[in-house]
Amino acid sequence: MTTVKQNLARSAGLADSDTARLDTEILLGHILGRPRTWLYTWPEYELSEAEQVEFDALFERRNNGEPVAHLTGTREFWSLPLKVDPSTLIPRPETELLVETALELCPQETLRALDLGTGTGAIALALASEKPGWRIVAAEKSAEAVALAEENRRALKLDKVQILRSDWFAQIPPQQFDLILSNPPYIDAADPHLEEGDVRFEPRLALVAAREGLADIEWIAQKSIEYLRPAGWLIVEHGWQQAEAVREIFAAAGLNSIESRKDYSGWERLTIGRK
Numbered sequence: 171m172t173t174v175k176q177n178l179a180r181s182a183g184l185a186d187s188d189t190a191r192l193d194t195e196i197l198l199g200h201i202l203g204r205p206r207t208w209l210y211t212w213p214e215y216e217l218s219e220a221e222q223v224e225f226d227a228l229f230e231r232r233n234n235g236e237p238v239a240h241l242t243g244t245r246e247f248w249s250l251p252l253k254v255d256p257s258t259l260i261p262r263p264e265t266e267l268l269v270e271t272a273l274e275l276c277p278q279e280t281l282r283a284l285d286l287g288t289g290t291g292a293i294a295l296a297l298a299s300e301k302p303g304w305r306i307v308a309a310e311k312s313a314e315a316v317a318l319a320e321e322n323r324r325a326l327k328l329d330k331v332q333i334l335r336s337d338w339f340a341q342i343p344p345q346q347f348d349l350i351l352s353n354p355p356y357i358d359a360a361d362p363h364l365e366e367g368d369v370r371f372e373p374r375l376a377l378v379a380a381r382e383g384l385a386d387i388e389w390i391a392q393k394s395i396e397y398l399r400p401a402g403w404l405i406v407e408h409g410w411q412q413a414e415a416v417r418e419i420f421a422a423a424g425l426n427s428i429e430s431r432k433d434y435s436g437w438e439r440l441t442i443g444r445k
């Protein structure tokens with residue numbers, strides 16, 4: 171029989187992770203159905219044979235590079251527990267800046283918003299949890315991701331979010347939104363980072379865009395003009411080296427009040443513009 175403490179000590183042997191100890195704690199807590207703090211209260215707890223077999227399997231998969239969120243099936247975003255799977259991006263903490271910016275630019279209690287490329291539903295569901303009066307359309311191209319977002323929406327009982335399958339604006343009937351948001355794919359296909367870490371297990375559809383990663387942002391900016399009401403906002407997340415190019419794209423699309431915002435590390439990671 172092996173104890174919690176002995177299993178945690180195995181983190182030292184976990185390859186390919188700079189968060190080895192944390193990863194091991196999360197996986198062990200997941201198998202035992204306990205919060206991480208419990209592991210330190212009960213270090214001498216002996217795992218049953220079934221628990222040990224399950225933990226060994228997850229530990230091995232983590233050792234082969236699979237993201238922790240895929241192994242546990244969940245990731246927290248904006249304090250919401252979201253189900254995740256390999257059909258779309260695992261929500262990233264930096265995307266919370268997009269949610270914060272939307273709430274700052276749009277303080278009103280009623281509004282119509284569109285989240286393009288919703289993935290797990292992270293952005294749309296975070297906004298709906300803050301603003302029960304907002305009506306939010308969340309569009310996504312991948313059928314599997316649409317099902318995942320719908321599952322998250324139901325679990326969180328956020329009825330004002332409508333999730334639909336659409337290739338960007340293609341299946342969205344003409345209408346006027348006060349706010350359009352997107353964290354679209356923006357990585358260049360030749361970027362070597364695609365071969366490192368968690369992104370190796372995420373779909374290219376969620377990550378990669380043509381023309382040095384800018385093609386989808388350009389399409390979204392151009393079409394947004396048709397779908398924004400006058401003075402409505404567009405907010406787009408992008409790579410840390412893309413801010414200047416995105417500002418140019420926004421200007422060429424006819425948007426005003428264009429500005430890029432920095433994340434907590436000081437990188438310009440999103441750009442806003444107004445019709």
Ligand SMILES: C[S@@+](CC[C@H](N)C(=O)[O-])C[C@H]1O[C@@H](n2cnc3c(N)ncnc32)[C@H](O)[C@@H]1O
Nearest residue numbers: 258259261287288289310311337338353354376
């Ligand atoms: C970077 S991920 C963002 C997911 C989620 N919004 C988030 O922030 O965690 C981009 C998402 O856009 C979706 N996507 C890619 N191309 C699309 C298209 N043409 N139309 C709609 N969604 C698309 C992908 O499937 C993926 O879910």
